[in-house]
Amino acid sequence: MELLEKLTILSDAAKYDAACTSSGVRRGYQEGYIGNTSSSLAGCCHTFSADGRCVTLLKVLLTNRCVYDCKYCVNRRSNDTKRAAFTPEELAELTIGFYRRNYIEGLFLSSGVLRSPDYTTELMIQALRILRETYRFNGYIHAKAIPGTAPELVERLGFLADRLSVNIELPSETGLKTLAPDKTKDAILAPMRQIQTRTAQGKEELVKYRHAPKFAPAGQSTQMIVGATQDSDLHILRLTQGLYDRYRLKRVFYSAYVPVVENTLLPSKDTKPPLLREHRLYQADWLLRFYGFRAEELLDDQTPDFNPLVDPKCSWALAHLDFFPVEVNTADYETLLRIPGVGVVSAKRILVSRRAGRLQVDDLRKLGVVMKRAQYFLTCRGRMAEGLRFTPESLLHNLIAAERAALPGSGMEQLSLFGT
Template identity: 90%
Template sequence: MELLEKLTILSDAAKYDAACTSSGARRGYKEGFIGNTSTSAMGCCHSFSADGRCVTLLKVLLSNQCVYDCKYCVNRRSNDTPRAAFTPEELAELTIGFYRRNYIEGLFLSSGVLRNPDHTMELMIRALQILRETYRFNGYIHAKAIPGAAPELVERLGLLADRLSVNIELPSEAGLKSLAPDKTKGAILAPMRQIQTRGVQCKEELVKYRHAPKFAPAGQSTQLIVGATADSDLRILRLTQGLYDRYRLKRVFFSAYVPVVAHSLLPSRDTKPPLLREHRLYQADWLLRFYGFRAEELLDEGTPDFNPLVDPKCSWALAHLEFFPVEVNTADYEALLRVPGVGVVSAKRILVSRRAGTLRTEDLRKLGVVMKRAQYFLTCRGQMSEGLRFTPESLLRNLIAAEQPGLPGARMEQLSLFGA
C-alpha cells in the first residue's frame, strides 16, 4: 500500500479522538535539534496558543487494525473497514517530512491494538525514538498509552512524549462491560495512576537535578464519549471530578457520540450527535477547573442532566437565588466567580479596579463583565442596574433570551427579585 493511501486511512480513523492538546509543553530552542514548542500554552489540531497563533499537528493512528471489538469503535475487529498500518520508520519519516514543509508543529499518535497492548506500545516507542534520536525532533508529541501495557513501556513512552493520555471512553463500568468487553476498569486506571505518580517524582527530581529526564512534562488527559450509553450528565461530571482529584489530569475531553456503526446496544445510525450536551459538559468542566465549583453543586439525583436552554452557571444561580445579589464593591473573589457573566479575568479586574474607588454599574462592562447575564445577580453600591425589573418567573426567560437572542419571551416584568 502506498504511503499516501495509508495516511488517508489512518488520519481519517483518528478523527474521533478529541483528547488532543499541546497545552503545558515547554520545549524551547535546543542547539542541534529542529522543532520546538515555544510556550506553555500551545494548542494543537487547529486550536490556538496564548498569542493567538493557530498550531497544528499530525493526528494519526499507527494502525487501525485492532484485536478488540468495542461496539462503538469504527476500528473494531468485526467492522468491515479498510485496514492499514505504518511501520515506525514510515511514521517518523512522514512526520519529519510534514514538519520540514511547515505543515505541522508536532504529532498526536494513537493506535488500534495490534496483537496485544505491549506489542503496540513497542512500535509506538520505536517510532518516537526515531523522531527524537535519529531526526533530533524537539517538537511537541502527544502519545496515547495503551491500557494493559506493561508499566516499563509506559515509562519509556512518557520519557519520549510531552503528554500522555489514556482514554476511559465510557463513563461507567457497566457500559464498559457491555460495549467494550475486552477492556477493564483496572487496566485503564493503572497507567493513569502510574503517569500521575511518575509525574510527581519527575518534578521532585528536577528540583534536585537540573538535567533529570522529563516524564510527560505536559501531564495527561483522557476522553469520555457522551451519548453512547444511558449515563447521565451527573455520572459523567462525578467521574470527571474524581479524575481531577485523584489523577491530577490536565484535561478531560468530551466527545459527542457519532453513530458510525450499527449495533443493538447503541443509538441508531440516524441519531444526531448530542453536540449541545457535549457543550454543556465542557462549560461545567470549566467551572470545575477554574471557578471552584464541585460536581455535586451543579447536579444532583433530582436533576441529573443539564438544562439545555441555559449554561450550567446560570442553572446553579437560578437554584441558589439566596446567594444573590452580590455586591461587587465588597464581595471576595470566590463570590464574584459565582455570578453569571463574571469570568476569571473580569473578577480579577474588579478586585484591582475597586482599590482606586467605588465601582459603578457602567464600569463593569469595561472590565469585561457580560451584563446581559450579570445584571440580574449583582449590585453596585447597593443598587441594581437602573430600570431593571423582573420576577423569579421571568428570570429564566430572560437568561434564555440572553443566550439565544432570537427567542421570544425576554420582556421585563415590573417587580424586582431582590426587594424594592
Template identity: 65%
Template sequence: MTIFEKLKILADSAKYDVACTSSGVDRVGQPGDLGSAVSCGICHSFAADGRCISLLKVLMTNFCVYDCKYCVNRRSNDTPRAAFTPRELADLTIQFYRRNYIEGLFLSSGILRTPDDTCEKMIETLTILREEYRFQGYIHVKAIPGADSRLVARLGLLADRMSVNIELPSQDSLKTLAPDKSKTDILKPMGYIFGRIQENGADLVKYRHAPRFAPAGQSTQMIVGATPDSDFQILRLTEGLYRKYQLKRVFFSAYIPVVEDSLLPSVTTKPPLLREHRLYQADWLLRFYGFEAKELLDEEHQNFNPVLDPKCNWAVNHLELFPVEINRVSYDMLLRVPGIGVKSARKILKARKVGPLHFEDLKKLGVVLKRAQYFIVCCGKAAQGMRITQDSILRGLLSDKGMAMLPQSYEQLSLFPEQNRLTGEDVRKCLTGQM
C-alpha cells in the same frame, strides 16, 4: 500500499480522538535540534469538517484485536486496514514538519496483536524522531491500556503529553460495549503515569538535567451519548479524575454513530453536541470557578438544562444568595456571578481599591452585564428598571438560540408582551429542562 494510501486511512481513523490543544510545555529549540514546543507554539488550523490539523493526527495502525461496539476500528467492522512501520511514520512526520504543515504529532493506535507489541512500535517511532532526527516539537501520545509499566515509562520519557482514554463513564457501560476492556486496565496506567509525573517533579528539584516525564501532563477522553449514563455521573467521574490523578484536561466526545449495532443508539441519531458543550462548560466551572459537581447537578436533576448554561442555571436556582454588592463581595462569590469570568473578577478586585464601582465601570472591565445585572448591585443600587424575579431573570437570560431550543409549540409565544408572560410553572419547567 503506498504511504499516501496508509495516511489517508489512518488519519481518517484518528479523527474521533479529541485532544488537540496547545502543548503546555516550554522546551525551546537548541542548535542542531529540529522543532520547538514553546508555550502556544502550536498554531491551530481546522479542516473543512472541523478537525484540528496543526498536529499530524494519525494512528500507528487501525488493526485492532478489541471489539468495542462504538469504535470504527473494531475487529468485526468491515473497514480498510493499514499500519505504518516506525520508520515510515517518523519520516512522514519530519517531511510534514519541514513543509510547515504541522508543528507536532498526535499519535494513537489500535491494538496490534498485544498491547506490549503496539506500545513497542510507538516507542520505536518516537525514538527515531527524538534521537535520530532530534525533533523537539510537541508529541501527544495515547498510552495503551494493558501495556507493561516499563513500556509506559519509556513512552512517557519521549512524549510531552500522555493520555489514557476512559471512553465510557461506568464499568457496566464498558462491560456492555467494550467487553475486552476493564476499568482496572484503564485506571492502572493512569495511576502509574500520575505517580511517575510526581516522582519526576521531585527529581527535577534535585537534578536540573534529569529527563522529563510527560512534562505537559496527562489527559483523558469520554464518549457522551453512547450509553444511558447521565451528565451527573459523567461530571462526578470527571471531578474524581481531576482530584485523584491531577489531569490537565478531560475531553468529552459526542457519540457519532459510525457503526451499526443493536446495543448502540440508532445511526439516525444526531450527535449530542449541545450536551457535549454543556459538559465542557461545567468542566470549566470545576477547574477555574471553584464549583463542585454536586452543586451543578444532583440525584434529582441528573442532566444539564438545555436552555441555560450550568452557571446561569445554578444562579437562578440559588436566588437566595443574590444580589451581591459588587464593591464588597468576595472573589469566590464574584466567580459565581453569571457574566463575570476569572479575568474580570480579578480586575474588579483591583479596581475597587481605587474607588466604588458602578454599572458603567463594570462594562469597561469586561463584565457581561446582560447576564450579571440580575445578580448584582453597585453601591446598594440595582440596575435601572431592574426587577429581580425568577420570571424576569429567565426571560432575560434566554438568548435567541435558547428560545430556538424550546419545543415548537412554545416557540410561537412571545416572552415579552404581558399577555404572554411566563408563568411560575413555565419557569419551573425551563429550569428543570422539561419544556
C-alpha cells in the same frame, strides 16, 4: 500501499479522538535539535497552545487494525473497513517531512491495538525514538498510552512524549462491560495511576537534578464518550471530579457519540450526536477547573442532567437565588466567580479596578463582564442596573433569551466556554 493512501486512511480513523491539546509544556530552541514547543492537509488538526495560539498537529493512528471489538468504534475488528499501518520509520519520516514544510508543529499519535497492547506500544516507542534521536525532533508530541500495556513500556513512552493520555472511553463500568468487553476499568486506571505517580516523582527529581529527564512534562488527559450509554450528566461530572482529584489530569475531554456503526446496544444511525450536551459538559468542566465549583453543587439526584436551555452556571444561580445579588465592590474573588457572566479575567479586573474607586454598573461592561447575564445577579453600591425589571419567574426566560441573542439565527447552539 502508498504512503499517501496510508495517511488518508489513518488520519480519517483518528478523527473521533478529541483529546488533542498541546497546552502545558514549554521547550525552547536547543542547539542541534529541530523544533520547539513554544511556537488543510490530511492528518492535520488545529489545537491551542498554553499562550492561546492556534497550532497544527499531525493527528494519526499508527494503525487502524485492532484486536478489540468495541461496539462503538469504527476500527473494531468486526467492522468491514480498509486497514492500514505505518512502520515506525514511515511515521517518523512523515512527521519530520511535514514539520520541515511548516505544515505542522507537533504530533498527536494514537493507535488501534495491533496483536497486543505491548506490541503496539513498542512500535510507538520505536517511532518516537527515531523522531527524538535520529531526527533530533524537539517539538510537541502527544501519545496515547494503551490500557493493558506493561508499566516499563508506559515509562519509556512517557520519556519520549510531552503528554500522555489514557482514554477512559465510557463513563461507567457497566457500559464498558457491555460495549467494550475486551477492556476493564482496572486496565484503564492502572496506567493513569502510574503516569500520575511518575510525573510527581519526575518533578521531585528536577528539584534535585536540573538536567533530570522529564516524564510527560505536559501531564495527562483522558476522553469519554457521551451519549452511547444512559449515564447521566451527574454521573459523568462526578467521574470527572474524581479524575481531577485523584490523578491530577490536565483535561477531561468529552466526545458526543457519533452513530458510525449499527448495533442494537447503541443509538441508531438516525440519532443526532448530542453536541449541545457535550457543550454543557465542557462548560461544567470549566467551572470545576477554574471557578471553584464541585460536581455536587451543579447537579444532584433530583436534577441529574443539565438544562439544555441555559449554561450550568446560570442553572446553579437560578437554584441559589438566596446567594444573590452580589455586591461587586466588596465581594471576594471566589464570590465574584459565582456570578453568571463574570469570568476569571473579568473577576481579576474588578479586584484591580476597585482599588482606584468604587465601581459603577456602567464600568463592568468595560471590564469584560457579560451584562446580559450578570445584571440580574449583582449590585454596584447597593444598586442594580437602572430600569431593570424582573421576577424570579421571568428570570429563566430572560436568561434563555440572552443566550439565544448571543448567536443570532443559530437557536440553542453552543456558546463560548470562556464567557461562562
